[in-house]
Amino acid sequence: MFGMLDLDASPYGAFVWPAFAITALVFIGMIAGALAHARHWRARTEALRQTAEAAEAARRGGPAPDLGKDPAP
Amino acid sequence: MIPAPAFLSNPERFMAFSRWAAPLFGAIAVVLAIAGLWLAFAAPEDYQQGDTVRIMFIHVPAAWMSMFVYACLGVASFLSLVFRHALADAAAQAAAPLGAAFTALALITGSLWGRPMWGAWWVWDARMTSVLVLFLFYVAYMALRAALDDEAKAARAGAILALVGVVNLPIVKFSVDWWNSLHQGASVFRADGPTVADVFLYPLLLMALAYMSAFGSLWLVRIRGEVWRRRAEALALRAARA
Numbered sequence: 001m002f003g004m005l006d007l008d009a010s011p012y013g014a015f016v017w018p019a020f021a022i023t024a025l026v027f028i029g030m031i032a033g034a035l036a037h038a039r040h041w042r043a044r045t046e047a048l049r050q051t052a053e054a055a056e057a058a059r060r061g062g063p064a065p066d067l068g069k070d071p072a073p
Numbered sequence: 074m075i076p077a078p079a080f081l082s083n084p085e086r087f088m089a090f091s092r093w094a095a096p097l098f099g100a101i102a103v104v105l106a107i108a109g110l111w112l113a114f115a116a117p118e119d120y121q122q123g124d125t126v127r128i129m130f131i132h133v134p135a136a137w138m139s140m141f142v143y144a145c146l147g148v149a150s151f152l153s154l155v156f157r158h159a160l161a162d163a164a165a166q167a168a169a170p171l172g173a174a175f176t177a178l179a180l181i182t183g184s185l186w187g188r189p190m191w192g193a194w195w196v197w198d199a200r201m202t203s204v205l206v207l208f209l210f211y212v213a214y215m216a217l218r219a220a221l222d223d224e225a226k227a228a229r230a231g232a233i234l235a236l237v238g239v240v241n242l243p244i245v246k247f248s249v250d251w252w253n254s255l256h257q258g259a260s261v262f263r264a265d266g267p268t269v270a271d272v273f274l275y276p277l278l279l280m281a282l283a284y285m286s287a288f289g290s291l292w293l294v295r296i297r298g299e300v301w302r303r304r305a306e307a308l309a310l311r312a313a314r315a
Contacts, residue, residue: 004115005111005114005115006114006115006116006117006118006124007114008124009124009127010124011123012123012124012125012189013124015125015128015185015186015188015189016124016125016127016128016185018185019128019131019132019181019182019185019186020127020131022178022181022182022185023131023135023178023182026174026177026178027287029174030170030171030174030287030291031291033170034171034291034294034295034298035294037294037295037298037302038294038295038297038298038301039298040298041298041299041301041302041304041305042297042298042301044301044302044305045301045302045304045305045308048305048308048309048312049308051312052308052311052312052315055312055315
């Protein structure tokens with residue numbers, strides 16, 4: 001049913017290849033955006049949590065507890 | 074309560090589930106996309122459309138996803154509005170940019186397909202116009218959420234807007250039946266079976282599943298980001314009060 005790949009899109013290459021290129025760019029954007037959003041807020045949460053824990057420890061007069069790292073987003 | 078939202082309504086349970094589900098869906102999407110693209114470029118040229126038929130394999134799944142993601146946005150908004158699920162609201166908020174991207178992709182690739190086949194980049198065809206309205210609903214939803222500082226008010230207003238926009242989904246779907254359109258009628262999801270030849274149908278379905286898996290993965294990642302964001306804001310608020 002299927003033969004070799006046909007990568008010659010002429011005479012419509014000017015429409016076919018930009019469509020695939022734009023699709024690839026949109027997917028790259030969606031992936032980068034989703035990962036950046038999740039990583040940014042995870043890092044911000046962990047920083048705030050550590051600050052809160054350090055403040056709590058200072059209030060009690062003891063050392064700040066080791067919170068460790070949460071797994072990947 | 075519907076089982077799936079009940080299962081996932083606990084943020085801790087959701088975070089545990091999404092930690093392995095997001096990369097799994099992503100890996101499935103990559104495998105399906107490779108297989109789909111291989112078959113897409115191994116398929117013969119269409120006897121009328123020539124090589125432009127290959128745009129179908131990226132355009133049609135994007136168009137399907139634009140509607141599917143909006144349906145997800147609608148369901149999540151309903152659960153957020155009625156049951157006050159914070160996670161449902163996060164799911165709605167996370168779905169919007171992905172849905173907007175899929176809708177933009179459907180419009181752009183459709184335009185690139187329309188120019189050589191119809192002789193125009195854009196016409197005010199019922200299907201294209203209703204998909205443009207769908208895109209505007211996504212943009213309006215995101216703009217509304219961004220405009221309101223109060224998270225609860227933003228969630229409620231966004232959910233109402235999203236539910237109003239659900240009315241547009243059957244218009245998009247049946248626009249080709251209700252009005253004269255350059256688009257053809259349904260040719261895959263039909264009661265009497267698909268009318269598309271197998272050489273085009275198989276890569277199309279593989280690409281549609283790849284898009285679906287990619288959306289599943291990215292949606293989970295974005296919801297995780299929303300959960301982190303809300304935790305960060307809660308911590309910042311607590312620190313400000315201390």
